[in-house]
Amino acid sequence: MSAIINVQPWLKFTATTVGRDKLYRAVQYFSRFLAWYLMRQGYSKETVVRFNNLKKSLALSRKLMRIGKPIEHVESAVLASNIKDEFLRFCSVGKQLSYAGYLTYDALIFLDGAGAYRFQNIKRYNELASKFWLSGILFSFVIGLYRTRQIQIRRETAMRGLRHQGENEKSTARTELQGLAREQHGVNKQLLQDGLDALIPSSSLNYVDLDDGVVGLIGTVTSIMGAQTQWAKVNKAKV
Structure with a gap:
């Protein structure tokens, strides 16, 4: 068992x-x-x-x-359009649409690679797929930087709570700071992942020499x- x-x-x-x-x-x-x-x-x-x-x-x-995944990203873009924060909404929609574009061209590349249909301009499709992929990663990276700034603002507010005389306020502030530390850890990990991943399509597009x-x-x-x-x-x- x-x-x-x-x-x-x-x-x-x-x-x-x-x-x-x-x-x-x-x-x-x-x-x-x-x-x-x-x-x-x-x-x-x-x-x-x-x-x-x-x-x-x-x-x-x-x-x-991944065939069919572009539809999921389009749906996510529609949901992201309801985000109240204007900057976060723009980046989130841009990220999802970029990944939708990337995976759409990726499906065409699969058809060519599998021999189901030969595209004359497959090199162009590969280039566009890499550009959409890089765009999605960069949008994700900017979102991470923006969230880092938001966390910093919330941390400053919580730190002020530690200066209160009341023990309840201090306890609430400590709990908030612990939660912010966990949230920032996740954001930092995603920033590192995005920063590394961005090098892969950049290499395919000859933006960097790797x-x-x-x-x-x-x-x-x-x-x-x-x-x-x-x-x-x-x-x-x-x-």
Whole structure:
């Protein structure tokens, strides 16, 4: 019975599309790193090709798994349009629409890669997909910076509460500060993840010069970070 209970968090995690995608993504980018590393170390061409093929197969599988996701992001954009904060509303809508655009082109790239339909301008679709992806990440990063500033303002207010004579006010302020610290930890983690992830489409667009080894490691790290967040979400755990 205990073995069944222990496996439940894993089953909950892998039952979600996001959970499986993070696992596939981690293996995909680590395979990209390994192919680069083994080639640099002088391993046989066959060995390098194996990891390159694994990387390509997983990338194609993830594209298939995400077909239909643009609709979810459009729906999220509609919901985000109700946010009262004007700046946060603009960035949130922009983020969701950017990801919708990215995944729309991603689906077309899948059709081409799977051989279902050959697009003459597939290189342009890849470029647009990377631009939409980068745009979504940057919107997310700006949201993180904005929330950091909001947390700082709320922290200053809570700190003033500690200067009150009443013990109730001090206790409330301490509780508020603890909650803000946890919230800022989550924001900081997302900022780090976005900052690293932004380098991947930037590299594809030749905005930065990174080799496959660096891109592979970045993708592996951010995949693990994303998996941790999804694990905590489905299992109601703290990260």
